[in-house]
Amino acid sequence: xxxxxxxxxxxxxxxxxxxxxxxxxxxxxxxxxxxxxxxxxxxxxxxxxxxxxxxxxxxxxxxxxxxxxxxxxxxxxxxxxxxxxxxxxxxxxxxxxxxxxxxxxxxxxxxxxxxxxxxxxxxxxxxxxxxxxxxxxxxxxxxxxxxxxxxxxxxxxxxxxxxxxxxxxxxxxxxxxxxxxxxxxxxxxxxxxxxxxxxxxxxxxxxxxxxxxxxxxxxxxxxxxxxxxxx
Amino acid sequence: xxxxxxxxxxxxxxxxxxxxxxxxxxxxxxxxxxxxxxxxxxxxxxxxxxxxxxxxxxxxxxxxxxxxxxxxxxxxxxxxxxxxxxxxxxxxxxxxxxxxxxxxxxxxxxxxxxxxxxxxxxxxxxxxxxxxxxxxxxxxxxxxxxxxxxxxxxxxxxxxxxxxxxxxxxxxxxxxxxxxxxxxxxxxxxxxxxxxxxxxxxxxxxxxxxxxxxxxxxxxxxxxxxxxxxxxxxxxxxxxx
Numbered sequence: 001x002x003x004x005x006x007x008x009x010x011x012x013x014x015x016x017x018x019x020x021x022x023x024x025x026x027x028x029x030x031x032x033x034x035x036x037x038x039x040x041x042x043x044x045x046x047x048x049x050x051x052x053x054x055x056x057x058x059x060x061x062x063x064x065x066x067x068x069x070x071x072x073x074x075x076x077x078x079x080x081x082x083x084x085x086x087x088x089x090x091x092x093x094x095x096x097x098x099x100x101x102x103x104x105x106x107x108x109x110x111x112x113x114x115x116x117x118x119x120x121x122x123x124x125x126x127x128x129x130x131x132x133x134x135x136x137x138x139x140x141x142x143x144x145x146x147x148x149x150x151x152x153x154x155x156x157x158x159x160x161x162x163x164x165x166x167x168x169x170x171x172x173x174x175x176x177x178x179x180x181x182x183x184x185x186x187x188x189x190x191x192x193x194x195x196x197x198x199x200x201x202x203x204x205x206x207x208x209x210x211x212x213x214x215x216x217x218x219x220x221x222x223x224x225x226x227x228x229x230x231x
Numbered sequence: 232x233x234x235x236x237x238x239x240x241x242x243x244x245x246x247x248x249x250x251x252x253x254x255x256x257x258x259x260x261x262x263x264x265x266x267x268x269x270x271x272x273x274x275x276x277x278x279x280x281x282x283x284x285x286x287x288x289x290x291x292x293x294x295x296x297x298x299x300x301x302x303x304x305x306x307x308x309x310x311x312x313x314x315x316x317x318x319x320x321x322x323x324x325x326x327x328x329x330x331x332x333x334x335x336x337x338x339x340x341x342x343x344x345x346x347x348x349x350x351x352x353x354x355x356x357x358x359x360x361x362x363x364x365x366x367x368x369x370x371x372x373x374x375x376x377x378x379x380x381x382x383x384x385x386x387x388x389x390x391x392x393x394x395x396x397x398x399x400x401x402x403x404x405x406x407x408x409x410x411x412x413x414x415x416x417x418x419x420x421x422x423x424x425x426x427x428x429x430x431x432x433x434x435x436x437x438x439x440x441x442x443x444x445x446x447x448x449x450x451x452x453x454x455x456x457x458x459x460x461x462x463x464x465x466x467x468x469x470x471x472x
Contacts, residue, residue: 068438070398072410073431080417081427164301171303171402178304185311202312209300209308216299 010200014184015207022180029098029166029176034159036102041109042151046139048114059110066107072168075100079172094176097169105162112154116147149230157223160216167212181208242422243429253412254433257401260328260408261394267333268393272340272386273379277370279341280348280378290341297338302396303403306331310404324406331400336393340386347382348374380452387445391438398434409433 048059066074079096082089091099120143128142170179185201187194243250275290277283297305310327313320322330351374359369401411413430417423 064439065435068435068442069431070395070410070434072399072402073427073434076410076414076423077427077431080423084422084424160299164299167301167303168399171399178301178307182307199315202308202315202318205304205308205312208304209296212301212304213296213299217295220295220299 010188010196010198011203014188014200014204017184018177018180018204018208021175022177025094025169025174026166026176029094029101029169029174030163032095032098033101033105033162033166036098037105037109037158037162038155040102040106042113042144044106045110045113046117046144048110049117063107063110066103067111069104071100071104071165072171074103075168075172093173094169097166097172097174101162101165101168104165105158108158109155112151112158113147116150117143119150120146152230153223153227156226157220160219160223163215163219164212177211178208181205238425238428239422240425242420243425246416249412249416250409250429250433253401253407253409254437256325256406256412257394257397257408257410260325260332260400260406261397263329264332264336264393264397265390267329268336268340268389269386271333271337272344272389273375275337275341276344276348276382277374279345280374281370294338294341297335302331302335303399305335306400306403309334324404327404328397328400328406328408332393332397335396336389339389339392343382343386343389344378346385347380348378350381351378383452384449387449391441391445394441395434395438 044059044062048056048063050056075097078100079091079093082091082096117139124142124146125138128138133141166176167178169176170182175183181204185199185204188196188198188200191197275286275293278286278290281287306327309331310322310324312318313322355373355377356369359373360366364372397408398410400406401408402414405411407415410430413426417426420426
């Protein structure tokens with residue numbers, strides 16, 4: 001590694017551990033949550049535009065609950081409370097974290113999708129219906145592609161948010177990037193032989209901040225660019 | 232319904248003091264954080280909107296750094312990172328908590344207020360200057376009251392997010408706010424279902440009541456301009472008919 005000469009001695013094993021142990025969990029949670037958020041959010045948001053109360057009421061409740069709760073409370077509910085109900089639903093912690101993020105993210109996407117779909121003029125629905133499309137075909141081929149232009153910018157910036165919020169998994173026992181970093185800070189601060197009685201929290205947490213910034217900044221720039229181009 | 236029958240509500244009632252103590256700390260840390268976010272937002276938002284040299288580009292960097300990094304890592308950085316040499320700034324969990332919330336909310340608020348101040352028509356400021364106000368007095372008397380009200384809905388969303396984010400700061404740095412208190416109670420009693428269900432209900436109640444109050448406040452504080460434009464248009468419509 002050409003950079004190795006620039007880094008202090010303690011840094012090599014620390015970052016090796018964080019990337020080897022923490023990164024896979026962060027990527028798995030982010031991957032599941034991003035896909036789940038987009039698919040469930042767009043489906044619920046589209047269904048929410050149908051004026052039929054028994055359908056709207058439960059979706060509205062879903063959105064208000066998962067948007068209203070702090071994400072960490074949702075994660076505690078899923079990872080700690082759910083296994084103790086009579087259903088005894090138990091997940092691996094990273095799966096629980098991915099589900100919690102999906103509930104939160106899909107509620108946000110559903111609300112954004114509703115707005116985007118409702119912004120499409122009535123004539124588009126009518127024209128598609130006149131061409132013989134049913135409700136599903138009308139939405140899949142005519143309305144959603146147009147609503148997508150409006151939806152894409154908030155969707156991209158929400159993805160940046162979902163990726164940032166994967167760090168909350170470290171509070172429910174997942175060894176993600178942040179938890180791995182915390183372990184390393186505590187290991188280095190411990191007395192020998194385990195540690196070195198050295199404090200490197202500033203550098204290590206700083207590196208985690210830089211890591212997330214490098215992922216999130218391009219996404220939020222892209223969202224701003226799309227906002228100017230598409231909307 | 233054995234799911235509900237397995238709840239022991241008396242346990243929650245016996246420990247109501249724990250929840251109330253936690254809620255009090257949550258409200259305190261959020262209130263200070265929100266006040267800080269308001270001040271940061273107004274000052275830096277004005278600096279951005281009026282393109283004040285040096286301060287404006289610095290504010291832009293601050294906004295991008297805070298918005299593009301997880302708040303959980305920020306609080307670790309403030310609480311653990313700054314306590315080390317060469318900084319040696321040892322903050323209490325409470326101070327680190329409201330400081331992180333203020334800095335986080337301030338970044339979002341800078342954007343909210345910048346957009347609000349920029350939406351104030353230039354001729355309003357010209358009118359202020361023509362009346363003999365200096366730049367600062369024009370800002371305080373013209374731009375702030377009008378732009379602040381334009382920025383109100385988005386800044387209020389930021390304040391609600393600040394309150395919700397106080398929930399992750401507790402477990403992160405052992406600040407005894409509502410979520411941390413619930414978490415500690417669970418670790419000695421193992422009644423996860425009752426405790427976290429109660430916790431969720433309390434947060435939903437606080438967030439929903441606040442949102443409702445705020446929507447009412449928004450309607451009252453809406454710019455009279457907006458109402459007047461609407462009535463004038465209706466009048467014109469009536470005349471046309």
